[in-house]
Amino acid sequence: MIETDIIIIGAGPCGLFTVFEAGLLKLRCHLIDALPQAGGQLTEIYPKKPIYDIPGFPEVLAGDLIHNLMAQAAPFKPGFTLGERCESFQVDDDGKFIVTTSKGTLHKAPIIAIAGGLGSFEPRKPPISNIADFEDKGIEYIVRDPNFYKDKKVVISGGGDSALDWAHFLANGVAKEVTLIHRSKSFRGHPDSVQKAMDMAEAGKIKLITDAEVVGINGSDKLSSITIKHLPEGETTVETDHWLPLFGLSPKLGPLADWGLNIDKNSIEVNTFDYSTNIPGIYAIGDINNYPGKLKLILCGFHEATLMVQSAFKRIYPDKNYVLKYTTVNGVNGF
Amino acid sequence: MENIINITLIDREGKEHNLEAPTDMNMNVMELCKSYELPVEGTCGGMAMCATCQVYVLSEHELPEKSDDEEAMLDQAFFVQQNSRLGCQIHLTNELDGLRLQLADSVD
Numbered sequence: 001m002i003e004t005d006i007i008i009i010g011a012g013p014c015g016l017f018t019v020f021e022a023g024l025l026k027l028r029c030h031l032i033d034a035l036p037q038a039g040g041q042l043t044e045i046y047p048k049k050p051i052y053d054i055p056g057f058p059e060v061l062a063g064d065l066i067h068n069l070m071a072q073a074a075p076f077k078p079g080f081t082l083g084e085r086c087e088s089f090q091v092d093d094d095g096k097f098i099v100t101t102s103k104g105t106l107h108k109a110p111i112i113a114i115a116g117g118l119g120s121f122e123p124r125k126p127p128i129s130n131i132a133d134f135e136d137k138g139i140e141y142i143v144r145d146p147n148f149y150k151d152k153k154v155v156i157s158g159g160g161d162s163a164l165d166w167a168h169f170l171a172n173g174v175a176k177e178v179t180l181i182h183r184s185k186s187f188r189g190h191p192d193s194v195q196k197a198m199d200m201a202e203a204g205k206i207k208l209i210t211d212a213e214v215v216g217i218n219g220s221d222k223l224s225s226i227t228i229k230h231l232p233e234g235e236t237t238v239e240t241d242h243w244l245p246l247f248g249l250s251p252k253l254g255p256l257a258d259w260g261l262n263i264d265k266n267s268i269e270v271n272t273f274d275y276s277t278n279i280p281g282i283y284a285i286g287d288i289n290n291y292p293g294k295l296k297l298i299l300c301g302f303h304e305a306t307l308m309v310q311s312a313f314k315r316i317y318p319d320k321n322y323v324l325k326y327t328t329v330n331g332v333n334g335f
Numbered sequence: 336m337e338n339i340i341n342i343t344l345i346d347r348e349g350k351e352h353n354l355e356a357p358t359d360m361n362m363n364v365m366e367l368c369k370s371y372e373l374p375v376e377g378t379c380g381g382m383a384m385c386a387t388c389q390v391y392v393l394s395e396h397e398l399p400e401k402s403d404d405e406e407a408m409l410d411q412a413f414f415v416q417q418n419s420r421l422g423c424q425i426h427l428t429n430e431l432d433g434l435r436l437q438l439a440d441s442v443d
């Protein structure tokens with residue numbers, strides 16, 4: 001069991017800055033994020049994009065901002081649970097929260113700060129009505145273990161790096177047969193990934209089907225074939241053991257939607273006094289919260305984090321007096 | 336009116352909305368839809384990275400070429416047709432007066 005003062009759900013810019021502000025109050029933090037690295041959408045979606053509205057930075061790359069926030073938080077030694085999604089929470093006998101992740105890791109703290117941004121990033125699922133019936137029965141959105149596909153027939157859909165790279169990898173003596181299906185003729189992956197996959201298609205190791213998409217899934221208790229719609233017309237059926245639709249990730253509110261929080265339009269309603277939710281001890285800050293006048297800006301999230309930790313401090317230490325201190329006077333004293 | 340154009344947007348229920356769009360506010364179709372509180376998520380904020388603002392272009396207006404980012408995103412999106420565009424990549428200009436658009440289905 002990981003114990004801390006504040007469990008921060010979401011290791012994006014807002015969550016990271018919470019570590020700093022909490023640290024000034026001598027509160028320790030542990031961050032949990034479904035992605036395998038810190039930074040949220042800044043590192044996952046647009047690390048090389050410049051941001052122009054961070055006060056004091058006329059221009060900063062999203063990836064650099066995260067790097068700086070990590071350095072700023074470092075004196076306060078935050079803990080990280082990465083690559084695990086928060087699933088549920090319960091309240092222990094001593095009134096503290098216990099948060100469980102998708103891998104079963106347990107975290108305990110008197111305060112939860114949800115800084116989940118747009119939600120957790122999850123695979124984009126093709127809109128085929130019976131797709132859920134075949135998940136993990138032949139359809140996988142993520143390749144967890146390539147050997148799982150040893151000597152199997154595999155169909156991969158998608159035109160990006162992950163589709164190309166896995167097609168190339170699995171066709172190289174792992175799977176019995178690899179078919180790559182893409183909606184257009186051109187692939188958008190890294191030129192090197194495209195070239196490798198095209199070379200293998202030419203050598204007959206990957207069966208390439210372009211201008212086509214999968215529209216049907218067939219099988220009884222597990223996947224047996226897929227139906228492909230060709231552009232401009234025509235349908236064919238391909239027998240396969242597995243179908244990997246690799247269409248990238250999109251953010252979803254996920255299990256947080258079932259936590260009993262007041263939710264409106266995919267965001268969590270908070271009181272702007274201290275960004276508390278309807279559950280005492282649980283706060284929501286940054287893009288994931290909602291209040292009259294809300295703006296989804298990183299700089300607003302920083303402000304929310306700062307006020308939120310003051311309230312968290314008073315909740316943990318109701319009898320301690322606290323006076324705001326300036327970092328210019330005392331510096332940053334870590335743990 | 337000067338610097339105001341009219342755009343027709345058909346929502347996912349088939350209802351037509353007439354939108355008055357300012358062309359001097361550096362806005363795009365995704366932002367315009369949000370300002371009218373139409374059901375457009377605009378998850379990525381307009382960076383051509385989520386396709387939640389996908390529209391079908393129904394009129395013959397000449398639109399700017401798709402950027403590589405937009406092409407790449409449409410490659411990964413669902414419900415894509417020949418006339419698909421990302422709303423966030425259509426910037427409102429006076430030339431687009433009378434534009435007719437339809438919201439694409441969304442899985443997000």
